[in-house]
Amino acid sequence: MGPRHFLTLAAGLLACALSPSVAGADRVCTAPADVLRLAQPLTRTAARLARHEPVTIVAIGSSSTYGAGASSPANTYPSRLAVELKSAFPKDKITVINRGVNGEEVPDMLRRFADGVIKEKPDLVLWQVGTNSVLRDKPLGPHSPLLLDGIRRLKAAGADVVLIDPQYVPRVIAKADAEGMVRLIATTAKTADVDLIQRFAMMRWWHDQEHMDFSEFASPDNLHMNDWGYACLAKQISAAISEAATRNVTSASARAVMPANVTP
Secondary structure (H helix, E strand, O other): EEEEEEEEHHHHHHHHOOOOOOOOOOOOOOOOOHHOOOOOOOOOHHHHHHHHEEEEEEEOHHHHOOOOOOOOOOOOHHHHHHHHHHHHOOOOOOEEEEEEOHHHHHOHHHHHHHHHHHHOOOOOOEEOOHHHHHHHOOOOOHHHHHHHHHHHHHHHHHOOOEEEOOOOEEEEHOOOOHHHHHHHHHHHHHHOOOOOEEEHHHHHHHHEEEEEHHHHHHHOOOOOHHHHHHHHHHHHHHHHHHHHHHOOOOOOOOOOOOOOEEOO
């Protein structure tokens, strides 16, 4: 990781130190089932868990994967996800590798696929995309073919694939193409038969239905998530992975809400 990335994270951590990042710590972490449940059963991950074989997960994305806004590396969503999965599968070895880099867009991530993702021989790839392109007012059109190319490469490597869409925070939702990007990612995931974590809809649920203030789950920059937000995201991703990797496909049904107390 280069000096630029450490400096950027340090600035984010300083901002968190100056303003509490766990303002929502007493809240219950919830998400509606139609937002959370994965459409695909995560075949490779499920098979390895069923045989109690080691599972490698690579989380690739930009600053909200790297952990900007978190108070420490231990409070990023990939780090919290590792903790949650250890609790869900205590007898299994599950490794979560953080490959987030601040400021990246889809073309940047694709250039890192060979060495940063595929070289790790992942069983599951969590690919967080879209936010920086929206912030920079980039045209939406080119994203779908780029995402499809990336998904093809990941599938060719044998990995299960889950996309993660942008965060619902003031600086993102102020952009005209924010919801267009969310729809494009959802359509691309459906076209490619891969899963999608609907982060945008989940965070909108917190704000609109749970009546949480943005400061309870977002950092002071109004862009990145805080410790509570990352912890809740990780808890819900863990629940989604656990359900998808262990479900009986013929009888699986969505749960209305998955509550869980979050302790970042």
